[in-house]
Amino acid sequence: xxxxxxxxxxxxxxxxxxxILHNEYKKNSRLESVRSLAKRLDISTxxxxxxxxxxxxxxxxxxxxRSGYIVMDVHSVEKSQVRSYLDPIDFKQSExxxxxxxxxxxxxxxxxxxxVFNYQSDKLYTSLDPRGEEELREEIRKYILKERDVKCxxxxxxxxxxxxxxxxxxxxxxxxKSVTFLQPEFTKAMHIxxxxxxxxxxxxxxxxxxxxxxxxxxxxPSNIYPTGEILKAQERNKIIKWAQENNSYxxxxxxxxxxxxNSYTVPSIHSYDGGKNVIYIGSFxxxxxxxxxxxxxxxxxxxxxxxxxxxxNFSQGVSKLDQLSLGLFMKEGLYQRHVKKLYNMYKExxxxxINALNRSNKKKKFKFRGTDSNLHVVLDFKNKLSLxxxxxxxxxxxxxxxxxxxxxxxxxxxxxxENSDVSRLIKNLLYNI
Amino acid sequence: xxxxxxxxxxxxxxxxxxxILHNEYKKNSRLESVRSLAKRLDISTxxxxxxxxxxxxxxxxxxxxRSGYIVMDVHSVEKSQVRSYLDPIDFKQSExxxxxxxxxxxxxxxxxxxxVFNYQSDKLYTSLDPRGEEELREEIRKYILKERDVKCxxxxxxxxxxxxxxxxxxxxxxxxKSVTFLQPEFTKAMHIxxxxxxxxxxxxxxxxxxxxxxxxxxxxPSNIYPTGEILKAQERNKIIKWAQENNSYxxxxxxxxxxxxNSYTVPSIHSYDGGKNVIYIGSFxxxxxxxxxxxxxxxxxxxxxxxxxxxxNFSQGVSKLDQLSLGLFMKEGLYQRHVKKLYNMYKExxxxxINALNRSNKKKKFKFRGTDSNLHVVLDFKNKLSLxxxxxxxxxxxxxxxxxxxxxxxxxxxxxxENSDVSRLIKNLLYNI
Numbered sequence: 001x002x003x004x005x006x007x008x009x010x011x012x013x014x015x016x017x018x019x020i021l022h023n024e025y026k027k028n029s030r031l032e033s034v035r036s037l038a039k040r041l042d043i044s045t046x047x048x049x050x051x052x053x054x055x056x057x058x059x060x061x062x063x064x065x066r067s068g069y070i071v072m073d074v075h076s077v078e079k080s081q082v083r084s085y086l087d088p089i090d091f092k093q094s095e096x097x098x099x100x101x102x103x104x105x106x107x108x109x110x111x112x113x114x115x116v117f118n119y120q121s122d123k124l125y126t127s128l129d130p131r132g133e134e135e136l137r138e139e140i141r142k143y144i145l146k147e148r149d150v151k152c153x154x155x156x157x158x159x160x161x162x163x164x165x166x167x168x169x170x171x172x173x174x175x176x177k178s179v180t181f182l183q184p185e186f187t188k189a190m191h192i193x194x195x196x197x198x199x200x201x202x203x204x205x206x207x208x209x210x211x212x213x214x215x216x217x218x219x220x221p222s223n224i225y226p227t228g229e230i231l232k233a234q235e236r237n238k239i240i241k242w243a244q245e246n247n248s249y250x251x252x253x254x255x256x257x258x259x260x261x262n263s264y265t266v267p268s269i270h271s272y273d274g275g276k277n278v279i280y281i282g283s284f285x286x287x288x289x290x291x292x293x294x295x296x297x298x299x300x301x302x303x304x305x306x307x308x309x310x311x312x313n314f315s316q317g318v319s320k321l322d323q324l325s326l327g328l329f330m331k332e333g334l335y336q337r338h339v340k341k342l343y344n345m346y347k348e349x350x351x352x353x354i355n356a357l358n359r360s361n362k363k364k365k366f367k368f369r370g371t372d373s374n375l376h377v378v379l380d381f382k383n384k385l386s387l388x389x390x391x392x393x394x395x396x397x398x399x400x401x402x403x404x405x406x407x408x409x410x411x412x413x414x415x416x417x418e419n420s421d422v423s424r425l426i427k428n429l430l431y432n433i
Numbered sequence: 434x435x436x437x438x439x440x441x442x443x444x445x446x447x448x449x450x451x452x453i454l455h456n457e458y459k460k461n462s463r464l465e466s467v468r469s470l471a472k473r474l475d476i477s478t479x480x481x482x483x484x485x486x487x488x489x490x491x492x493x494x495x496x497x498x499r500s501g502y503i504v505m506d507v508h509s510v511e512k513s514q515v516r517s518y519l520d521p522i523d524f525k526q527s528e529x530x531x532x533x534x535x536x537x538x539x540x541x542x543x544x545x546x547x548x549v550f551n552y553q554s555d556k557l558y559t560s561l562d563p564r565g566e567e568e569l570r571e572e573i574r575k576y577i578l579k580e581r582d583v584k585c586x587x588x589x590x591x592x593x594x595x596x597x598x599x600x601x602x603x604x605x606x607x608x609x610k611s612v613t614f615l616q617p618e619f620t621k622a623m624h625i626x627x628x629x630x631x632x633x634x635x636x637x638x639x640x641x642x643x644x645x646x647x648x649x650x651x652x653x654p655s656n657i658y659p660t661g662e663i664l665k666a667q668e669r670n671k672i673i674k675w676a677q678e679n680n681s682y683x684x685x686x687x688x689x690x691x692x693x694x695n696s697y698t699v700p701s702i703h704s705y706d707g708g709k710n711v712i713y714i715g716s717f718x719x720x721x722x723x724x725x726x727x728x729x730x731x732x733x734x735x736x737x738x739x740x741x742x743x744x745x746n747f748s749q750g751v752s753k754l755d756q757l758s759l760g761l762f763m764k765e766g767l768y769q770r771h772v773k774k775l776y777n778m779y780k781e782x783x784x785x786x787i788n789a790l791n792r793s794n795k796k797k798k799f800k801f802r803g804t805d806s807n808l809h810v811v812l813d814f815k816n817k818l819s820l821x822x823x824x825x826x827x828x829x830x831x832x833x834x835x836x837x838x839x840x841x842x843x844x845x846x847x848x849x850x851e852n853s854d855v856s857r858l859i860k861n862l863l864y865n866i
Contacts, residue, residue: 010697057696059665074666086734088588089741091562098559106557110550113754117543124539124724126531126849129524155521161594161726161750168601172628191746195605196629232492233507263490264443291557291753293594301519308522313624317594317750320724321546416559 008043009050016051020060020071031061031069094400098416103345104289108334109325116324123324128316132159132296136327140282140296143330148254149271150280152298158307159296161317163253163281166297167192169314170251170279173306176215182206184404186225189218189253206235210242217243217250222257222266226404226411228373230266240269243277249300250278256286258339259373261347275300284326287339294318294326346375352419353377356426365433366390375415381408381433389433397429441476442483449484453493453504464494464502527833531849536778537722541767542758549757556757561749565592565729569760573715573729576763581687582704583713585731591740592729594750596686596714599730600625602747603684603712606739609648615639617837619658622651622686639668643675650676650683655690655699659837659844661806663699673702676710682733683711689719691772692806694780708733717759720772727751727759779808785852786810789859798866799823808848814841814866822866830862 019025031037034052038045052069055061061069116124123133131137137157144150160166167189179193180201190200193216203209209217217239221231231239243250252269260266270280280298288294299307329335350371357368357377365386370378381387387408394401394412402411417425452458464470467485471478485502488494494502549557556566564570570590577583593599600622612626613634623633626649636642642650650672654664664672676683685702693699703713713731721727732740762768783804790801790810798819803811814820820841827834827845835844850858 013697053695054697057663057693058699059667059669072665072667074670086586086588086737087741088586089564089744091564093559101555101558104558106550106554110547113546113550114543117539117546121539122534124722125534125537126526127723128726131522131524153519153521155519161598161752162748164601164748165594165598165750168597168628172624187746188748191605191743195601230490232505234492234505236492237507260490262486264446264487266491289557289753290560293561293748293750293752304519308520310624311522313620315595315597315621315726317598317726319594319726319752319755320722322752322755 009047009054012041012043012047012051013054016055017058017060020055020074025071027071027073029071030067031071033068092398094398094413094416096416097400097413099289100349100416100418103342103415105338105341106289108338109289109329112329112332112334113321113325115328116321120324120328124320128320130311130314130316131155132157132316132318133320133323133327136294136323136330137296139327139330143336144268144280144282144298147265148257148268148280148282150268150275150298151271152275152280156299156301156304157296158299159294159316159318159323161293161295162285163283163295164188164192165317166281166295169307170297170299170303171196171198173310174215174249174303178214179216179218180209180212180214181218182209182224184225186218186220186253193218206231206239210238213246213248215248217248218253219250219269220253220255221269222254223259223373226374226376226378226402227370228256228259229370231269236269236272240273240277243273248277249303251281252278253281255283256374258287258343259346259375261350262372270298279303287335287342288326292322292326294322349375349414349417349419349422352422353414353426356423357430359423360426360430366430370411376411376413378404379410379412381410384408386433390429393429393431393433397425399429442480442487445474445476445480445484446487449488450491450493453488453507458504460504460506462504463500464504466501525831527831527846527849529849530833530846532722533782533849533851536775536848538771538774539722541771542722542762545762545765545767546754546758548761549754553757553761557753561753563744563747563749564588565590565749565751566753566756566760569727569756569763570729572760572763576769577701577713577715577731580698581690581701581713581715583701583708583731584704585708585713589732589734589737590729591732592727592749592751592756594726594728595718596716596728597621597625598750599714599728602740603730603732603736604629604631606743607648607682607736611647612649612651613642613645613647614651615642615657617658619651619653619686626651639664639672643671646679646681648681650681651686652683652702653686653688654702655687656692656806659807659809659811659835660803661689661692662803664702669702669705673706673710676706681710682736684714685711686714688716689807691720691776692779692808694783695805703731712736720768720775721759725755725759727755782808782847782850782852782855785855786847786859789856790863792856793859793863799863803844809844809846811837812843812845814843817841819866823862826862826864826866830858832862 034045034048038048056063059072060074061071063069136159137154140157141152141154171192178199178201180203183202183204185202193200201212201214221236239250250269254268258265268280270278279300283295284292354371365382367380368377387410391401400413467478467481471481489496492505493507494504496502569592570587573590574585574587604625611632611634613636616635616637618635626633634645634647654669657664672683683702687701691698701713703711712733716728717725787804798815800813801810814823820843824834833846
């Protein structure tokens with residue numbers, strides 16, 4: 001307990017403890033009796049008793065009936081004095097990799113949170129369902145059924161604070177060894193496979209994947225990183241057949257499926273296969289403010305049956321306030337309305353970006369692609385020189401970018417750039433490259 | 434994107450897709466031209482173009498210049514028709530294992546959350562620091578320094594949504610193999626060690642632990658489960674010496690350190706050792722409503738240096754709204770005030786419980802212990818018969834309990850029982866045992 005002023009008994013306790021630790025009171029010696037010490041210090045016997053009691057609880061002395069308090073054998077351990085130098089992490093937020101404030105209506109979310117406080121606060125006092133609250137899981141079930149044709153029981157859905165948390169659960173219930181994926185790797189997911197000692201088998205095409213054996217295929221068929229391309233029907237069939245024949249699981253990471261600027265959204269692979277060999281993973285990370293960290297996984301029945309036996313070993317990581325708020329936000333249709341609005345704003349930002357890139361490319365020093373989805377663009381520069389100039393410019397403005405290995409290409413996010421700034425900024429970044 | 438009514442082009446797309454999948458349109462055959470189809474169906478060419486475009490994006494057809502649209506080789510994969518029976522998880526909340534609503538002042542927390550919405554909402558649009566927001570980490574640093582004498586740099590503190598999430602990070606950055614702990618095991622923590630293939634070495638006493646080799650010792654020295662006893666000074670010295678000599682780490686899970694009803698709180702082991710061989714873990718789970726899921730870990734410098742190199746591989750799981758709210762709650766002293774109040778209420782509930790147990794024990798059919806800490810009690814029944822009666826009664830009232838292996842003892846939580854109900858309920862549970 002926090003104590004503002006140190007009580008008398010505690011000062012006495014500290015004093016005696018110090019003397020024991022520094023061998024002034026030798027082991028096995030007898031402490032002054034409560035009565036005598038109280039009299040000598042002119043304090044109450046209760047105070048001395050409390051101090052001695054505390055010393056007993058911590059094991060510095062013990063009480064021997066009719067003999068008094070005896071000092072225990074307690075050497076002071078040597079405290080490590082060497083203080084290693086700590087080199088701090090310099091974490092900076094890049095302006096282009098956040099969300100502009102117009103992209104989320106924080107007021108309606110705030111009012112939903114307050115509704116939970118006002119009308120559902122009793123639920124906040126009970127412990128969390130390890131799988132996530134049923135209110136939210138049911139909303140997710142309806143949502144992915146409608147939008148992604150993912151058919152599942154509400155029990156198969158597990159909520160977690162991000163994809164890493166869900167992969168930690170998945171890998172701990174499935175005793176597997178290897179994972180394949182299309183390059184470039186999604187580092188945050190692969191990091192979890194690495195920590196579980198998986199063999200990683202990166203491949204360039206689904207044809208190569210179809211020739212190998214692996215327990216898992218991690219893929220985003222509706223939004224392949226970084227260009228946002230989708231997996232063609234033929235390739236989808238190929239990997240489903242592969243999974244069925246090899247008893248493998250496809251982990252379908254269906255992030256940002258709804259962002260297609262020039263085509264309709266593509267059905268989930270889960271809907272192709274009926275969920276037998278597909279583990280579906282979804283996330284709210286990019287559709288709600290980054291404040292909210294909620295992802296979900298749909299377990300195929302055999303994995304669900306394993307999970308069922310040990311689910312109480314897992315703690316739920318998403319706060320109940322977030323879960324109930326998001327559940328209500330979806331139930332009232334606010335989430336769906338928000339996603340629709342978000343899509344239109346993304347589309348506007350996207351087209352402003354395309355125009356700005358075209359205008360800044362009079363000298364044809366680069367090409368760009370990946371503009372049918374997401375809020376980043378892939379720039380392919382003609383040569384290293386142009387790439388380096390661009391990167392220097394990004395660094396000058398403290399902007400995020402990611403170079404694609406062994407190429408003159410760079411991934412450039414632009415979700416955090418205000419529409420009114422896009423044109424000027426792009427001009428500056430691509431000036432004189 | 435959510436579409437309320439299905440647009441014309443999409444119906445056309447669906448129609449053509451079905452025909453391709455069911456081999457009505459054979460592979461390599463040419464589709465009707467845009468112009469001809471539009472005329473025949475009396476729809477605009479734009480609509481047909483959109484449908485064909487979608488089919489191209491998904492890989493059902495391809496466009497060959499001056500030749501038109503050609504059907505690709507796309508077999509329909511067989512959908513798994515076997516629907517396994519799903520046996521649902523029956524998750525129930527036990528009344529005695531929650532928090533009574535008087536134990537948390539939800540109004541002051543609600544107003545803090547709203548302050549974050551009103552004055553810090555811009556921060557909600559940026560992405561999360563993988564380590565946790567500095568505002569909160571700094572408050573935690575000050576808090577554990579003051580209350581637990583844990584001396585560390587703010588950079589050494591990592592926030593996560595629960596102890597499991599933090600252990601997942603810890604084990605993935607430390608390449609170790611074995612863990613020891615005092616029985617009974619803390620299942621949720623040990624589950625993570627198991628999933629990382631650790632060798633578990635449960636022991637009964639610290640003397641036994643001091644005789645073995647292990648990379649980690651997981652322990653709660655200020656609140657040993659289930660009785661809430663503390664590790665005596667001599668034992669503390671023993672395990673610190675053991676860790677120093679074996680190059681092992683003590684993981685100090687310092688949960689509920691502040692709950693000591695009849696003695697002063699005991700210093701952290703981290704403070705004994707200066708943090709060289711001790712990894713300190715703390716949590717807000719039991720001091721804030723279960724709604725909020727925030728735990729933290731203090732990494733020793735060598736582990737911090739490893740983490741520093743790969744921290745960007747980890748996603749932060751605690752929502753920023755929770756982090757900023759809790760940070761502000763602490764900064765304004767509301768958390769500290771709440772913990773003080775909570776302690777007094779816990780103490781009251783605890784003494785009501787002790788009285789009720791004494792009153793219901795006229796026939797001396799059981800003993801009880803573990804009442805100096807926590808909000809559960811350990812009941813030691815004289816025989817199996819009494820134990821079984823008690824359990825039957827618990828089951829009748831849907832109350833939680835945990836039997837201690839190979840004993841007539843049971844752990845009974847009571848945080849969720851209203852003070853006014855304690856006496857009657859205990860009487861009923863222990864009636865006629």
